[in-house]
Amino acid sequence: MTIVDDGAAEGPEEAAGIRAQESAAPPRPWIRRNDYTDLQVPALGAWEPRLDVSVVVPAHGHQDKLDLVLAALAAQSYPGHLMEVVVVDDGSTPPLRMPEVRPENARLITADDGGWGSAHAVNCGVAASEGAVVLRLDADMLVYRDHVESQLRWHHLADYAAVLGHKLFVPFTPGEPSAEEVHAAVAAGRTADLFDAAAAERHWIERIIDRTEALTAADHLAYRVFIGATGSLHRTLFDEAGGLAGELVLGGDSEFAYRLAQTGAVFVPDSESSSWHLGRTQMQTRREAGARYRHPYVAARVPDFENRRKQGPRQWMVPYVDVVVDVTGVSLEDADTTVAALLGGGTADVRVTLLGPWSKLTEERRSPLEEELLDLRLIRETFRGESRVVFADAEPQRDPNVPFRLVMPAGVHPTRSFLERITQAANRNSAGLLRVTAPGVAAHGPGSMRLERTAAFARARRLGAGGEGLDDAIDRLWGQHWIGGQGLFVEGEDDADAVPHDWRGRLRKAEEEAAAQRARADRLERRLRWLGRGLPRRLADRLTR
Structure with missing residues (x-):
């Protein structure tokens, strides 16, 4: 440079200039989604920078x-x-x-x-x-x-x-x-x-x-x-x-x-x-x-x-969803059922991290059909050549560039449209956390299924939330949304994508109506707050026009 x-030229005071300026850290208010209306911005010329x-x-x-x-x-x-x-x-x-x-x-x-x-x-x-x-x-x-x-x-x-x-x-x-x-x-x-x-x-x-x-x-x-x-x-x-x-x-x-x-x-x-x-x-x-x-x-x-999203399934530099599946103690068949369906689904720009004690797999002489970690070894060989699969001994740090992170158990069989539908549901409801309920899937804790919005979790951590209070902070900052597993998983030999259109349509319509009512309530609440304190002059002029 x-x-x-x-x-x-600058004198002694000016030379120190902005480099010597000591400013107190600004506050970090809790702003829900992008609704910044609670910030009381001062009038121009009537404040001290x-x-x-x-x-x-x-x-x-x-x-x-x-x-x-x-x-x-x-x-x-x-x-x-x-x-x-x-x-x-x-x-x-x-x-x-x-x-x-x-x-x-x-x-x-x-x-x-x-x-x-x-x-x-x-x-x-x-x-x-x-x-x-x-x-x-x-x-x-x-x-x-x-x-x-x-x-x-x-x-x-x-x-x-x-x-x-x-x-x-x-x-x-x-x-x-x-x-x-x-x-x-x-x-x-x-x-x-x-x-x-x-x-x-x-x-x-x-x-x-x-x-x-x-x-x-x-x-x-x-x-x-x-x-x-x-x-x-x-x-x-x-x-x-x-x-x-x-x-x-x-x-x-x-x-x-x-x-x-x-x-x-x-x-x-x-x-x-x-x-x-x-x-x-x-x-x-x-x-x-x-x-x-x-x-x-x-x-x-x-x-x-x-x-x-209109260019068809393909792999991109930055994935759309990071999926984390714990395969510790899981059979090859259960792991393959879940992971193969994710990789073969309609959302191809996905990265799947398989958690397991991979470092314990050695090439020492062993009984090939009776070793303790046989299924883990077979899972690794099954997906070794798949560039979208990552093997990790511990849960990886969140990739800040990927908009969604999905944690799900092995053994469930997602449909081809699974990732598309849950991400659409999260966006439609502006949810920071989307939870999926399904038979055999825990509602909370280990084994549960949750789709996390990276932006929401980043803001929550910025504001000091963490540990057990993180989900509560997400609910306050972005909101949580629950979705049933109907139409999201294959049950037995039947493809859940083949669920009768009337039931799927009813479910989708009900979700859209609920989202519309919540959005309307949010808009009315914001408008009341703004009317209560007066709209900024320029914005008021624009709305009038």
Whole structure:
């Protein structure tokens, strides 16, 4: 990493700057699913910030746009001693330079480790900065005076919020306006006058935000809106998610948003402030070509990617379900009944971990038909060549990238549609934990069958839950759901997939009606709470429109 320009000289106080800023850890409120309405966000200008923020600006060419972006950042309402700006030149020719009108604590760096692309540039900027909060801002985003302040309010209330800034797309002509004009307008609170709002274009994510009550009623796919342009999160959350995937030159923000969701993040669209996106994006001007390029990269890494489930059974880089089956003391026949059915089912992107004392299997001379661990040895040979099967002596740590983890006993015979149906039930009911009841299967404890949502368990552990209280925390944060085994298992010689359609239809209809009633009750409860304390001004205006 090479520092090109470190901005204006600093005195002793400023030199300490944000690096010496000591901020108390923000609270960790218990937020159910994505309903953040209990967070009492303060009014703009009526609170005292204490968190330092690093604004990271990945840039490639377009010096004219960067000049305006930095001019707007130089007039922010957020305290200057709590804000630094790091511009990352992603191989521009000619190299970018820092303009005269720029924030007090701003510098320009270039990456010299051979990587390239927006995701790589963001990672470089984050590594070179030290703010408690990271705000990613594209180099074509001219922000309002309170843009940084508006997002930072949420991070003072919860350290696992991923906040998305608002934007409108406008036509851009180089030199109109000038950097000096932008700085003056932003400082005076007249950013809205710089462009014609009537000619502006909304982003497609606004439709999702509108129909989900500002994401408070969003399902497990709320992360889809946290893409590019302007968004912020705590550095600890950025690090926990692993940063952006530098190898993804396109689509990296979508993949990163998914991993953020897996850490238990809450996604908040902040509409109190706004910004102008200078010109249209590549996905707007070359939509088909951009989607064609992104699809293979994102689908391989994001199991929830909408087109992935339509492409038929296949194995992907990241499985959709991690299944754990304890085969200790289990017969070959029972293990094969369960595992073979899982591997041959309609959900092929599955990984099966078989728990057993595999390390006790040796190649010493033995009686081949009478050894104590004969069935264990035969199970290993049966599935030795299956790349989707893992042999483990102890229960493995949860893979944070896999959305579901299923624990089930050996001996049951799942149908071909088993995994599809239970994951659909979990998503339909927004459940953090789904329990499956079936004859011969324990309801609780060892031998029980449970489907765990990774994002829900990650949030519960973040909030300090563990041990015996973990399931209660999941119930409070996401909810538990029980589902009967009817139609999920093969009984004897009869395939449970052949259960008469009227019974299966009745069961599915009853589950859907129950889910609809619960969702309606949740929406009414949220609306009453919001009406009781007053809707945010901008959201109220949008709902009125």
